[in-house]
Structure formats: structure tokens, C-alpha cells
């Protein structure tokens with residue numbers, strides 16, 4: 001008897017092979033996954049929003065009306081202009097300007113870019129660390145497994161902010177350079193990567209424990225493949241499904257973490273603002289009436305996080321046949 | 325067939341598993357370590373071109389023997405040789421690699437033995453890429469070209485009764501029987517001469533079992549293969565085996581030519597197994613279900629492990645372990661004191 005995997009990660013549509021000739025895309029449109037995607041209007045909306053945000057982030061320099069970081073385009077005289085539908089607004093600035101006279105809309109585009117880039121790279125790094133350690137722990141077993149999983153337990157007791165402070169401190173001690181601005185980006189990615197790997201490691205370890213006892217792994221050992229080859233070629237493709245789900249959900253978490261750190265001043269400097277930095281800047285003007293400086297980055301962050309999260313939830317449900 | 329050379333030799337094979345509870349729990353409960361003797365002193369040899377079958381109930385240690393024979397599992401004691409070269413789990417010398425290409429295994433569950441994420445063509449090509457193209461002389465040659473590999477994969481698919489275009493599909497697009505054919509094609513890819521088959525048909529529908537068995541026999545004849553054939557199904561064994569070993573609780577209790585063993589079983593356990601199969605019994609005889617259950621190998625009965633279920637058991641059976649002499653491990657059979665078991 002073979003144990004049914006908890007999460008069915010088989011995205012390949014089940015066909016009888018007659019439509020082998022049709023394109024991958026056509027088959028994807030036909031599959032259960034696609035059907036469940038289209039069945040929920042909210043998921044479609046979340047997918048659309050996420051996609052739009054990704055496009056904006058990717059092409060920010062092309063579509064933003066201004067480059068808010070080019071001193072030649074920023075004038076203090078424009079500072080704190082309200083959005084165009086309010087009295088005293090400037091038609092050039094759709095969503096108003098911030099305290100330095102930067103166009104809010106452009107700052108948002110660029111902030112989204114920074115936030116998603118840090119979130120994405122952080123998620124990538126944590127997945128890389130977590131998947132590697134999970135594969136090794138699950139496949140090697142014994143002491144190596146115990147060691148890695150204890151490190152994971154310890155890791156969980158450190159909140160991301162502590163890790164960020166730690167990494168920040170270590171990087172500065174090593175580089176001895178004064179400017180936080182050059183290293184802030186790397187420090188953020190590293191902190192997020194080091195904060196979120198545990199979930200990947202645990203999940204992948206669990207799946208690896210199941211996979212390593214399957215006969216296809218034995219068959220690979222029989223022809224003399226070494227453990228790294230078996231892990232890379234055989235086990236990894238079979239444990240990646242849940243990783244995709246965790247990565248999607250963690251992207252939202254990573255963006256929030258980055259925003260939190262930036263809000264608290266441990267993250268990105270105002271010269272290179274992320275959504276979190278923008279919120280921190282805007283926070284100071286909340287009670288003096290310039291609500292838009294904080295509201296727009298805040299709303300953007302919330303919408304982004306909710307959309308990505310919904311997408312992740314849907315992906316998890318769609319890949320888990322028991323919930324269908 | 326009788327003067328064929330011995331290809332595989334298994335000598336005093338033994339395997340214990342540590343089944344103790346975790347150290348801390350054990351210390352707190354003041355429990356000793358517990359070991360399970362899955363295989364306990366098994367010896368046999370397999371002649372080139374024959375099918376040596378091992379039968380026995382679930383848990384008797386058949387799979388453990390097979391896994392040690394092919395080098396997937398380390399033996400606690402004893403050794404396995406193929407053409408006099410010792411097979412060791414994890415050995416990695418040039419010589420070990422050369423031997424490894426001669427050994428293959430077909431597993432019970434064809435849904436687990438094929439990587440679900442790989443295309444069938446890649447699954448079958450993997451041993452070719454690992455070992456090179458098979459040559460009559462054996463030994464590794466240059467890395468085969470993708471074109472040659474593809475051609476060979478197509479050939480192999482044809483050999484097992486599938487279509488060469490199936491190479492592009494994934495395992496889930498096939499039925500159980502077809503998947504087992506794919507597994508056979510993969511096993512043959514690097515040109516082995518010895519294949520261990522662990523219950524190769526017991527996961528399949530009865531209707532396709534015979535097809536797969538016949539395919540295996542045809543291939544054996546065509547390619548001169550030697551099989552170690554594991555099964556708990558006596559009709560299947562009768563269909564396939566040249567010689568048979570009967571296992572009970574980690575030990576061989578009877579070993580002999582298939583025809584002879586089926587016609588004149590000498591061990592009471594073999595008799596019991598034969599009685600439990602309806603279509604093997606002689607005319608007019610009813611099928612008797614197997615009596616009792618196989619005891620736990622962690623704490624096997626003293627003396628002859630079969631004695632709690634044996635209707636012939638006498639005092640000595642509860643004290644002394646009967647050695648395997650002249651193909652049977654039973655005190656009474658060795659003394660000629662058993663009634664004729666053949667009817």
C-alpha cells in the first residue's frame with residue numbers, strides 16, 4: 001500500500017494522451033486547476049490585482065509620471081500637495097505629493113517595486129535555504145536530521161526584527177562603512193531569508209521522508225546514483241508543489257515584514273523607499289491633515305498583501321484534493 | 325540447464341533491524357534494546373538462466389532478502405556474490421560499478437517505482453546514461469549520444485509491447501500493467517543479466533498478471549536472464565520458477581526443484597501453503613485455509629519456529645532449531661518420520 005500524499009502536487013492535467021499534440025497552454029486551460037481558479041471570482045480578482053502590481057513594479061521607471069528620486073524633478077515648493085480631487089491640488093500630481101514634493105503616485109510605483117523585489121528575493125533566499133536543509137534532513141535522517149531540525153526550532157524563537165538588527169549589526173561590523181543606505185537592501189533580503197526558511201525546511205523534510213522510501217528512489221540508487229543526484233533529480237521535483245504554496249503565502253508575509261522593519265526604521269532609508277518607508281514618512285503627517293502621504297502606501301500595501309494571500313490560499317486548496 | 329554455471333551465490337545472509345523505542349523512552353521504562361531478525365542465515369544459489377523463486381507469507385523476510393541480494397540493503401552478516409564478485413551495499417569501486425550494471429530489480433508497485441515527474445523516455449534512458457549502452461561483453465563504453473539513447477529507448481518500449489511514442493508521456497497516463505512494462509523496460513535498459521523481481525504482479529489486476537508474467541518469461545528466454553522471483557502467490561511461482569525456496573520467519577525451511585517441490589512437498593509448512601491454494605490442489609480436494617498466523621519475528625518461537633502451527637510437532641521441535649539439511653529444515657522429515665505430504 002502506498003500512502004496518499006497529503007497534497008497532490010500533480011499539476012499536469014490528467015489526459016488519456018490523445019491531446020499530447022496540443023500546446024501546454026491549451027492543456028493548462030483545460031485542467032482542474034484552471035477550472036477551480038475560474039470558479040472563484042475573488043480569486044480571479046486577486047490574480048488580476050497581483051498581476052497588475054507585478055507589472056507596475058517591473059515597469060515602474062517606464063510608467064511612473066516622475067522619477068521621484070531624481071533631484072532635478074523634485075521641488076520643495078510642490079511639497080504636500082493634496083490629490084487632484086481636493087482643493088489646492090496640482091494637476092500634475094494625481095495622488096498629491098509628499099513632504100519633499102515628490103509625486104505620490106510615482107513614489108508608490110517605485111515603492112511597490114522595492115517592496116516586491118525585497119519580498120521576492122527574500123522568499124527566494126528562504127526557500128533556497130529551507131528546501132536545501134529540508135532535503136538533507138529528510139534524506140540523511142539520524143543525527144544530521146536532528147541537528148537541522150533543532151536549529152530550525154531555535155530559529156523560530158527569533159523574530160524577524162531581531163534577525164534584521166543582528167544581520168545589520170554584523171554587516172556593519174564587517175564592512176565598517178558608515179552608510180546604511182548601500183547595505184540596507186541586502187540586509188533586508190538576508191534578514192527575510194533567514195527568518196522564513198523554517199517552514200520550507202519542515203515541509204520539505206516531511207515530503208522527503210515519504211519520497212525517499214519510494215521505489216523510484218531505490219531504483220535510482222540501484223544504478224549507482226549518489227545522494228545529491230538523487231535529491232536533485234528525483235526527490236526535489238516531487239516535493240516542490242507545497243513549496244510553491246508556502247512561497248506564495250510567504251511573499252505576502254515577507255512584504256509585510258519588510259514594511260514593518262522599514263516602518264520601525266531598521267529597513268530601507270528614505271532615499272530608497274519601500275512601501276513601508278513611505279508609510280513611516282507619511283505617518284508623521286497623519287495628524288497635520290496630509291493623510292494621503294500615509295494612506296496611499298498603506299492601502300497599496302494592504303491590497304497587495306490580501307491579493308497575494310488569497311492567491312496562496314487558493315493554490316493550497318487547489319493542490320489539496322481532500323479539500324475539493 | 326542442470327550443468328549451467330552458478331551466477332548468484334547467497335551465503336549465510338542475515339539481517340537484523342533495531343526496533344527499539346527511542347533511547348530516552350527506553351531508559352525511563354527500563355526496557356532493553358529490541359531487535360528483529362528479518363532474515364536469519366539464508367543460503368542458496370541461482371544458476372545462470374534459471375528462475376529461483378522465494379515464497380512465504382507476508383513478513384517472512386522475502387523482500388529483505390531481495391534488497392540485500394541486489395545491494396540496496398546492507399547485510400548484517402553473510403555475503404552475496406555474482407560471478408564470484410561480492411555485492412556490497414554502497415560499494416563504489418570501478419569493479420562495483422561494473423557489477424552493478426549487471427543487476428536490476430523490478431518492484432511490486434509500478435505506481436511508486438516510476439518517478440511521476442519524469443517522462444517515460446527519461447525513466448528508461450536513465451540506466452543507459454548511467455552505465456552506457458549495453459555491449460555483449462559488458463563494461464562501460466563512451467557516453468551514448470542522445471540519438472542512440474532515444475533509439476534504444478524506442479527499441480526497449482517495443483520489446484515490452486509498448487509504442488515508441490509512449491516515451492513522451494508521463495507514468496500517470498498508463499495503466500498498472502503498462503507501467504510494469506515500463507519498469508521492465510527500464511530494468512533491461514543497461515543490459516543486466518540478473519534481475520530480482522519483488523512481487524512484480526501482485527499489485528496488478530488478475531487479468532493482466534498473466535500477460536506480465538508471460539512477457540517476463542519470453543524476455544528471459546530471449547535475453548538469457550536470470551531471475552530471483554519473490555512472491556507469496558504459489559500459482560504464480562509455479563508458472564515461473566525453476567527452483568523454489570520456502571521462507572518462514574526469516575529462514576529457508578525447504579528448497580528444491582519447482583516441479584518436485586510442488587508434487588512432493590517435504591516440509592509441513594510447504595504443505596500448508598499448497599493446501600491453501602485452490603487451483604493447485606489435486607482433484608476432489610478441498611482448499612484448507614492457512615491455519616494460524618505468522619508469529620512476530622521480534623520474539624520468534626523457540627526451536628522450530630513453525631511448531632505452534634504444525635500438527636506434527638513433537639517435543640524436540642520446541643527445543644532444537646532444525647537445520648536445513650538436504651533441502652528441508654524439519655526434524656521429522658529428516659528422520660523420515662513424516663507421513664507422505666504429497667497427497
Ligand SMILES: Nc1ncnc2c1ncn2[C@@H]1O[C@H](COP(=O)(O)OP(=O)(O)OP(=O)(O)O)[C@@H](O)[C@H]1O
Nearest residue numbers: 341360362381382383384385386387388389556621
Ligand atoms: N526497515 C525495517 N525496519 C524494521 N523492520 C523491518 C524493516 N524492513 C522489514 N522489516 C521487518 O522485517 C520482516 C520481514 O519483512 P519483509 O518486507 O522482508 O517481508 P516480506 O516477506 O517481503 O513480506 P511481504 O509479503 O509483506 O512483502 C517484517 O517483520 C518487517 O516488519
Ligand code: SF4
Nearest residue numbers: 628631634641654655
Ligand atoms: S520441525 Fe517439528 S514443528 Fe517444525 S515443521 Fe518439522 S515437525 Fe513441524
Ligand SMILES: [Mg+2]
Nearest residue numbers: 386387388522
Ligand atoms: Mg515484500
